[in-house]
Amino acid sequence: MSAQKKRNFQIEAFKHRVVVDPKYAEKTWTILEHAIREIYNHNASGLSFEELYRNAYNMVLHKFGEKLYSGLVRTMTYHLMEISKSIEAAQGELFLEELNRKWAEHNKALQMIRDILMYMDRTFIPSTHKTPVHELGLNLWRDVVIHSSKTQSRLLDTLLELVLRERNGDVINRGLMRNIIKMLMDLGSYVYQEDFEKHFLEVSADFYRCESQEFIESCDCGNYLKKAERRLNEEMERVSHYLDAKSEAKITSVVEKEMIESHMNRLVHMESSGLVNMLVDDKYEDLGRMYNLFRRVQNGLVIVRDVMTAYIRDTGKHLVTDPERLRDPVDFVQRLLDMKDKYDKIISLAFNNDKTFQNALNSSFEYFINLNARSPEFISLFVDDKLRKGLRGVSEEDVEVVLDKVMMLFRYLQEKDVFEKYYKQHLAKRLLSGKTVSDDAERSLIVKLKTECGYQFTSKLEGMFTDMKTSQDTMHGFYTAVGPQLGDSPTLTVQVLTTGSWPTQPSVTCNLPAEIMWVCEKFKSYYLGTHTGRRLSWQTNMGTADLKTTFGKGQKHELNVSTYQMCVLMLFNNADQLTYKEIEQATDIPATELKRCLQSLACVKGKNVLRKEPMSKDIVEDDTFFFNDKFTSKFFKVKIGTVVAQRESEPENLETRQRVEEDRKPQIEAAIVRIMKSRRVLDHNNIVAEVTKQLQARFLPNPVVIKKRIESLIEREFLERDKTDRKLYRYLA
């Protein structure tokens, strides 16, 4: 195949062989130059757009673009110089106005010129990489007018002065400002920043530095913050009205720095008006303002939070260690709740429910509640009070609210096992004396505790409720089966308590009156008949009795007393007077209990069914007791029994503590064994850490106690020390 040359067809432009008149370019340019002048002189109406456009077009076409362009530059520059002079000449107030007007005119002129020279703009300029017409116009304006030596600084000074006046309260021409600023922005963000914004920010910083210094010397914290907030809002508004939106963040950060950040500490700690005072007086608005302002600044909220935390911890510490407050446990707990409510409200109303503040509050409460070792006991007493009388007549939802608050305090406790111990004791008393306001409320709290701490915590408590219910059924069965045999004997109500579930008491029986003994035995045989293999022991320190009593003048009363008191009083059926020793012998009640019992029967005004000789307050062995014939009371039913839950005395408290410590030992050992069984080999510090972690839901184990338990386990050959590394322990299967 022979290669045939391909013929390329070329299409060429129609070559204008028009001879270009050398003077042609010059003539055309003159026309255009004239036009530009006319435009600048506001005589544009007389011009023909079409003609001018064609002229420009032709110049470019005939390769006179360069001449056209350089001519444009020259002409425009010349005119702008004139304009610049007139602006410089403007006096005072008129300066900005003149500048503004001339700028508008320039823009209009520029538009027209660009339209005329559009062909050049689209062809010649791109190919030669020259600055397009519009941009050229702006640049020239910038260089000739704005950056003229006189105008440049004058412009800036004028603008800054107007801002200052406005800050000082004057009204300024915002529209004019906006236009001027927009002009700067149009000239390029670099121009805006260098020629205005940079200085604006500097001057503003100085301004606010001075002002804040002045304010801080003369204002209290709340007022200072109001002023700062006002200034901040002002600046934001200023930006929105006549500055570049991008300046907002910069100017606000200047205000924040000068007015807030520089004075943070001084404001927060200001005497009589600082943060602490605001907290004490519940100044929600001021606090909210402080929060909103300080959050804008780095570490602002940290300071607020730290000061608040320190204050809460301090007040809390005083509250829990004040001996006055500790006299009344219910009041003590109520104050804790009130304090929590107060700060919850502050955090919600003023601090935007900020989680970090909530956490600080929680950790503070946890800190000081545990400073007082009796907090668990007091919280239980508070609950006891509520469940016995405080919640009487309260709606279900409100009951839930109170119980939830109690749970909240419970969560702060480190020694939850101590709380459990007291709660059990108090619950037992409530159940046995039938003094609970609402069974539902009781159960509701148990459910909450179970949710919080697991099944183990509440299984025994639930057992107590079950025993109460079962006892009711048992009584029913008893009376059905044995009722007829009992005849006139005293009516007996028995609660059968499962030993493991109820708080352990040393059971010491006393001598019950014969008629009581008789019916008790009847019950015992009935019960053991239906439940073989069980053992019953009468808990005489926990019972109550209702006695129908007739006094000297025939006045009848029904006395509600404890079992011990009943035993004592029944003796007076057969004797008018008895000595302490006789009573002791007859009843066999232990001495401390007996003394307390006699005291409540003989020494309390309004309840003195017995008379004591001598009339002293204390019970001594030589005392003699008489049945008080002269006893009177407004009420038919008189309650003398003392089976109410009370704040423990110091010795009792010590005893409970000891029992708690004893209970903890096996729990710690169980935890150690569990851990070692799974890890096989572990070093000392890690064992302590693991044990603490496992037990922290109930209490905080003491590392020394853990060590002792480890040694005990070594001795009992559950663990051994490693032969080479004495810090390592090994599990012995």
Add this chain to the structure above:
Amino acid sequence: MSKLGRGQREKMQQFMTITGASDKVSLQTLKASDWHLEGAFDIFYSQPQIQAHTDSRHLEKLYNRYKDPSVDMILADGISLLCTDLKVDPQDIVMLVVSWHMKAATMCEFSKNEFIDGLEALGIDSLEKFREKMPFMRSELRDEQKFREIYNFAFGWAKEKGQKSLALDTAIGMWQLLFAEKQWPYVEHWCQFLQARHNKAISRDTWSQLLEFARAVDSSLSNYDAEGAWPYLIDEFVEYLKENGVIKSS
């Protein structure tokens, strides 16, 4: 064999006095260590003792000399007599070493097997050989590893049969004996502390850890580590020393 220089002869003397080894063994060991005494000790103690041949009839005779008339064991009287024969105080710590060699179960008595097997292992079948062996046994206390073994052995040996822990008085007596050798500066304070604050029996763990403590922690207790998993009794002891100004608290 080349004649020994005076220095060498002196060293041999020293070596034999301290270790109770025979001429031949001393010479061998010193030569092996290039006549460095310390090195010679190392070698000597790391080698198993040469088993000398013992006559079982002699051993039987020796046993019968000390055996209690009513029981087939050597009891306190017998031991007393043995000590007299050996010309040592019954309280002498070397008797503890003897008991250790015999793997005696309880102090103040040796069973027949313990006595005979022990002496056989030591290569002793006469009082003379026994006496000759005494210096060697004394020297064993200076070996760290052996001392630890003897110390830990002492716990089981000194405590009552069937008890898990060692009665405080006995423990104190033992410590005073043992640490007199080892010279722990705080042994007296320790005993006082126990009598004042503890007043209960001593567990095996506490006993063995005390030695570690005495060895590991220096005399100003500067390197005592509170996180060092020492038994709590030792932690309390350190507190006690600080309270009484015996050592400076940091």
